[in-house]
Amino acid sequence: MKYLITSESVSEWHPDKMCDQISDAILDACLEQDPDSRVACETMTTTWTVIVSGEITTKAQINYTEIVRKTVKEIGYNEAEACFDWDEIGVNLMINTQSPDIAMWVNTWGAWDQGIMFWYATNETENYLPLSISLAHKLIKKATQVRKNKVLDYLLPDAKAQVTIEFENHKPKRVDTVVLSNQHRERVSLEELQAWILEKVIKPVLGDLLDENTILHINPTGRFVIWWPKWDCGLTWRKIIVDTYWWLGRHWGWAFSGKDPSKVDRSWAYIARYVAKNIVASGICERCEVQLSYAIWVAEPVSIYVETFGTSKVSSEKITEAIKDNFDLTPDWIIKTLDLKKPIFQKTATWWHFGRTDVSWEKIDKVDIFKNLV
Numbered sequence: 001m002k003y004l005i006t007s008e009s010v011s012e013w014h015p016d017k018m019c020d021q022i023s024d025a026i027l028d029a030c031l032e033q034d035p036d037s038r039v040a041c042e043t044m045t046t047t048w049t050v051i052v053s054g055e056i057t058t059k060a061q062i063n064y065t066e067i068v069r070k071t072v073k074e075i076g077y078n079e080a081e082a083c084f085d086w087d088e089i090g091v092n093l094m095i096n097t098q099s100p101d102i103a104m105w106v107n108t109w110g111a112w113d114q115g116i117m118f119w120y121a122t123n124e125t126e127n128y129l130p131l132s133i134s135l136a137h138k139l140i141k142k143a144t145q146v147r148k149n150k151v152l153d154y155l156l157p158d159a160k161a162q163v164t165i166e167f168e169n170h171k172p173k174r175v176d177t178v179v180l181s182n183q184h185r186e187r188v189s190l191e192e193l194q195a196w197i198l199e200k201v202i203k204p205v206l207g208d209l210l211d212e213n214t215i216l217h218i219n220p221t222g223r224f225v226i227w228w229p230k231w232d233c234g235l236t237w238r239k240i241i242v243d244t245y246w247w248l249g250r251h252w253g254w255a256f257s258g259k260d261p262s263k264v265d266r267s268w269a270y271i272a273r274y275v276a277k278n279i280v281a282s283g284i285c286e287r288c289e290v291q292l293s294y295a296i297w298v299a300e301p302v303s304i305y306v307e308t309f310g311t312s313k314v315s316s317e318k319i320t321e322a323i324k325d326n327f328d329l330t331p332d333w334i335i336k337t338l339d340l341k342k343p344i345f346q347k348t349a350t351w352w353h354f355g356r357t358d359v360s361w362e363k364i365d366k367v368d369i370f371k372n373l374v
Contacts, residue, residue: 069091268339279308
């Protein structure tokens with residue numbers, strides 16, 4: 001049986017990812033001074049303007065406008081041509097405090113709201129991400145490197161990539177299609193741009209996975225010179241599938257950036273990935289999806305469900321019991337176990353939340369729990 005799976009990635013300059021970075025920069029600034037800060041921060045950007053809204057309750061003394069400008073500057077927006085210069089943009093703040101009804105519950109249990117989380121891990125790659133999303137991320141990172149190192153000095157920062165993998169009997173075989181659109185200066189021809197992106201970006205990343213039948217779409221519109229603020233706006237939380245696994249694992253529709261660890265959207269997703277990754281890393285299955293569901297004002301999970309897609313050496317029931325016996329999974333335990341009250345989140349707003357080596361939820365330190373089931 002053959003089938004195709006596609007995943008997407010975008011660069012740090014993408015308007016939505018810039019919004020994620022601003023929201024998480026504000027979160028980190030709050031947590032740095034007050035680890036118990038409650039933050040639900042949303043950002044929108046358009047021509048010459050950044051709007052920050054949401055609910056923030058913190059003891060920290062924060063200059064939100066300064067954080068916005070600093071983040072935009074670090075990303076690299078200092079171009080009048082882009083209609084978005086860190087020193088010239090207008091910053092509009094519409095920030096309230098957290099509802100006391102919600103705060104009462106968070107103060108007691110460390111989290112709030114009902115929710116359903118699905119999280120996924122696979123042995124297709126060394127970082128336990130699906131091959132398609134892993135390669136899409138690597139293409140974007142490589143394109144950024146060749147731009148910053150001036151290997152291709154006509155490249156501009158905004159970029160998007162898609163990678164389609166052909167599977168046979170549930171095993172990745174080859175790259176079927178690559179789509180890569182990179183912003184550029186007008187002085188380069190389309191033919192030159194396509195040739196050099198193929199040589200300097202695509203081939204170094206995809207290597208032997210390419211073949212004579214691989215379909216390449218490099219800047220398929222033929223022109224990508226207009227800076228995004230002139231034709232698009234950015235919004236926090238709009239790249240939730242890029243941040244996860246595309247459609248390989250089921251998705252619940254919630255996002256991460258700008259949310260402190262008491263928000264179930266973020267902390268429960270991270271712990272579900274932690275559990276799923278350790279299950280696959282133990283060698284008892286090739287793929288694993290973990291679902292956790294919670295009810296508002298109930299600390300323990302309402303349900304835990306494990307799906308191994310027919311690849312497991314032991315039953316899902318045994319795996320589920322091992323999870324219940326060894327992982328507390330209450331909000332307070334999750335926050336403490338993953339050490340989530342530290343200012344560590346802005347870095348996750350670019351170059352992915354998962355498959356990293358510098359975050360606690362990617363640790364592989366519970367594999368013996370699952371190895372002992374065999």
